Amino acid sequence: MAIIVDNDTRLVVQGLTGSEGRFHGLRNKAYGTNVVAGVTPGKGGQDVDGIPVFDTVAKAVDEAGANTSLIFVPARFAADAIYEAIDAGIGTVICITEHVPAHEMLRAYTYFRPKGVTMIGPNCPGVLSPGKANVGIIPAEIFTEGSVGLVSRSGTLTYQIGHELTQLGLGNSTIVGIGGDPVVGSSFIDVLAKFEADPQTELIVMVGEIGGDEEEKAAQYIAEHVSKPVLSYIAGFSAPPGKTMGHAGAIISGSSGTAQAKKEALEARGIQVGTTPTEVAQLVAERIKA
Amino acid sequence: MDLYEYQGKELFKRVGIPVSNGRLAETPEEARTAAEEIGGAVVVKAQVLTGGRGKAGGVKLADDPADAEEKARNILGLDINGHIVRRLWIESASDIAKEYYLSIAFDRGAKQPLFMFTTQGGVEIEQVAEENPDALIRLHTDPLEGYQPWIARKLIYDAGVEDPSEQKQIAAIVEKLYRAFVEFDAMLCEINPLIVTPDGEVKALDSKFTVDDSALFRHPDVAEWRDTSAADPIEAFAREKGVTYVKLDGDVGICGNGAGLSMSTVDVVAHVGGKPANFCDLGGGGSAEGVVDALEVITRDPQVKSIFFNIFGGITRCDEVARGILEALERLDMSKYPIVVRLDGTNAEEGRRILQEAGKPNIYPEATMLEGAKRAVELAK
Numbered sequence: 001m002a003i004i005v006d007n008d009t010r011l012v013v014q015g016l017t018g019s020e021g022r023f024h025g026l027r028n029k030a031y032g033t034n035v036v037a038g039v040t041p042g043k044g045g046q047d048v049d050g051i052p053v054f055d056t057v058a059k060a061v062d063e064a065g066a067n068t069s070l071i072f073v074p075a076r077f078a079a080d081a082i083y084e085a086i087d088a089g090i091g092t093v094i095c096i097t098e099h100v101p102a103h104e105m106l107r108a109y110t111y112f113r114p115k116g117v118t119m120i121g122p123n124c125p126g127v128l129s130p131g132k133a134n135v136g137i138i139p140a141e142i143f144t145e146g147s148v149g150l151v152s153r154s155g156t157l158t159y160q161i162g163h164e165l166t167q168l169g170l171g172n173s174t175i176v177g178i179g180g181d182p183v184v185g186s187s188f189i190d191v192l193a194k195f196e197a198d199p200q201t202e203l204i205v206m207v208g209e210i211g212g213d214e215e216e217k218a219a220q221y222i223a224e225h226v227s228k229p230v231l232s233y234i235a236g237f238s239a240p241p242g243k244t245m246g247h248a249g250a251i252i253s254g255s256s257g258t259a260q261a262k263k264e265a266l267e268a269r270g271i272q273v274g275t276t277p278t279e280v281a282q283l284v285a286e287r288i289k290a
Numbered sequence: 291m292d293l294y295e296y297q298g299k300e301l302f303k304r305v306g307i308p309v310s311n312g313r314l315a316e317t318p319e320e321a322r323t324a325a326e327e328i329g330g331a332v333v334v335k336a337q338v339l340t341g342g343r344g345k346a347g348g349v350k351l352a353d354d355p356a357d358a359e360e361k362a363r364n365i366l367g368l369d370i371n372g373h374i375v376r377r378l379w380i381e382s383a384s385d386i387a388k389e390y391y392l393s394i395a396f397d398r399g400a401k402q403p404l405f406m407f408t409t410q411g412g413v414e415i416e417q418v419a420e421e422n423p424d425a426l427i428r429l430h431t432d433p434l435e436g437y438q439p440w441i442a443r444k445l446i447y448d449a450g451v452e453d454p455s456e457q458k459q460i461a462a463i464v465e466k467l468y469r470a471f472v473e474f475d476a477m478l479c480e481i482n483p484l485i486v487t488p489d490g491e492v493k494a495l496d497s498k499f500t501v502d503d504s505a506l507f508r509h510p511d512v513a514e515w516r517d518t519s520a521a522d523p524i525e526a527f528a529r530e531k532g533v534t535y536v537k538l539d540g541d542v543g544i545c546g547n548g549a550g551l552s553m554s555t556v557d558v559v560a561h562v563g564g565k566p567a568n569f570c571d572l573g574g575g576g577s578a579e580g581v582v583d584a585l586e587v588i589t590r591d592p593q594v595k596s597i598f599f600n601i602f603g604g605i606t607r608c609d610e611v612a613r614g615i616l617e618a619l620e621r622l623d624m625s626k627y628p629i630v631v632r633l634d635g636t637n638a639e640e641g642r643r644i645l646q647e648a649g650k651p652n653i654y655p656e657a658t659m660l661e662g663a664k665r666a667v668e669l670a671k
Contacts, residue, residue, distance in 0.1 A: 159634075183398060
């Protein structure tokens with residue numbers, strides 16, 4: 001099982017002929033992901049190390065049977081790439097590109113949300129189901145197959161926590177980086193629902209950070225809808241209000257969005273929050289071995 | 291990017307929202323000239339990117355040009371919540387009969403634009419929301435539907451604006467404000483107060499405008515308005531160098547890769563009893579040159595006593611970071627800083643080997659994030 005990407009994933013990389021797209025597309029393929037196509041307008045008919053390139057996503061769907069898209073195009077073309085993938089019938093869209101204008105993403109989100117498409121990102125590291133498929137830029141060698149579902153707003157922090165879990169002999173069902181932007185395709189709640197339904201996942205780790213109220217909403221959702229144990233980590237306790245910490249979404253505005261408020265909301269619902277990445281991994285190990 | 295009042299008003303003017311006639315001034319003499327050109331009584335307003343400037347004495351009425359010069363002299367250089375006043379907006383004074391409030395915010399929680407309107411303007415909107423929540427009309431709208439006239443009608447009727455002329459003027463302003471919100475990729479457009487003069491004219495007396503940084507490529511003229519002198523000098527230097535840096539008030543310099551890990555590193559340093567001096571994110575690339583730039587920025591802060599590199603390589607390669615650290619030791623005077631380095635992930639072993647072979651006495655390798663943080667805190671003492 002696992003979620004979002006697995007052995008049934010047939011991947012098209014939008015922007016495969018660009019340097020990032022090529023590097024990571026081939027890396028994903030080397031991992032064992034079924035990369036069936038690339039799309040670059042004007043380069044249809046070419047190939048990248050044997051992966052056929054098409055002019056449009058619709059062609060990649062028709063001729064190569066793509067069902068999942070990975071987007072690496074520059075920010076100003078990202079929204080267009082998302083619409084193209086969805087209109088071509090792609091069911092899972094994962095957008096790595098950062099600095100996508102928020103208004104464009106807001107309109108795209110409003111458009112695709114009722115269609116039941118799974119969208120991850122933008123500004124995210126992608127999705128990895130160890131042993132099955134890697135779609136994005138997550139360094140897969142850090143992770144092993146197992147039963148811990150990991151969902152995070154941050155890339156490298158996810159690697160850190162995944163690494164700590166691996167050190168303790170724990171593996172993952174799927175690692176999902178939902179992205180650090182104000183509007184992302186999937187929220188914590190969307191991913192939590194998938195982990196809850198996934199038989200391989202026994203425990204879920206949710207890695208949040210300052211800004212917005214997604215962690216607070218997730219806390220309520222977990223209390224009402226998630227039967228599996230959930231542990232959490234929040235980054236940004238030392239962040240000053242009014243300054244963005246690298247992610248466009250990571251900003252404390254007014255009295256809301258602080259790490260402390262998120263921690264309290266989670267703990268009020270019985271969800272343990274680790275103080276350091278190391279402690280979170282230890283809590284997971286204790287919970288699994290108990 | 292937050293805009294100054296006068297910049298926000300410039301955008302208001304472009305979409306046709308009525309504002310008072312005004313001029314920018316940076317010296318008392320310029321304030322005098324501005325007041326002469328405008329004529330009559332003027333208001334001298336400090337331009338700072340923070341609230342509460344009225345209470346801090348940053349907004350004064352001036353009867354004539356000489357008075358404007360005098361008031362400008364008093365306001366320039368004021369410290370308002372840590373922001374030094376360097377610019378003034380001189381505008382024609384308005385008589386005020388009523389003060390309303392109107393805003394459109396990018397509500398990331400609801401993933402919709404949020405309109406807010408109340409006839410109880412002129413005070414902090416949080417105060418209205420708390421003390422008289424029924425008076426604050428909130429309306430979420432569909433971004434694909436865009437602006438429709440019913441939106442303004444709903445705000446106006448629900449808030450209880452009864453005068454037909456006011457209704458008409460406000461409806462036009464709501465539509466124009468939405469246009470500004472979309473056209474300029476705003477995260478927030480706020481008019482507080484939106485005033486009604488004794489003659490029944492409705493206009494924007496203040497502006498609060500935030501533009502999405504990711505959309506600035508579409509608005510090169512607005513991007514140029516960024517006032518680098520207003521930022522902390524080290525933060526301004528970091529921006530110049532392309533380094534993502536936020537100054538904090540401690541002595542352990544921190545450099546990570548990726549926003550989440552860098553934020554977490556700041557937390558862990560604080561957790562083990564240290565005082566983080568900054569947040570610094572090498573970003574995705576993490577080239578050797580980027581590392582040198584980051585170290586140059588971090589060491590501009592005289593409070594820094596030790597530096598902690600916490601790198602988990604993904605796209606970033608640890609060998610590249612190691613080379614960058616050694617390069618910085620060559621090019622900058624770094625001898626007084628103990629540098630704790632923790633490398634994991636892509637090419638970590640090669641990175642560690644490069645550092646070990648260099649044999650620099652002030653480089654302290656550590657195996658984990660937690661141990662690295664503890665060591666850096668110890669070395670700052």
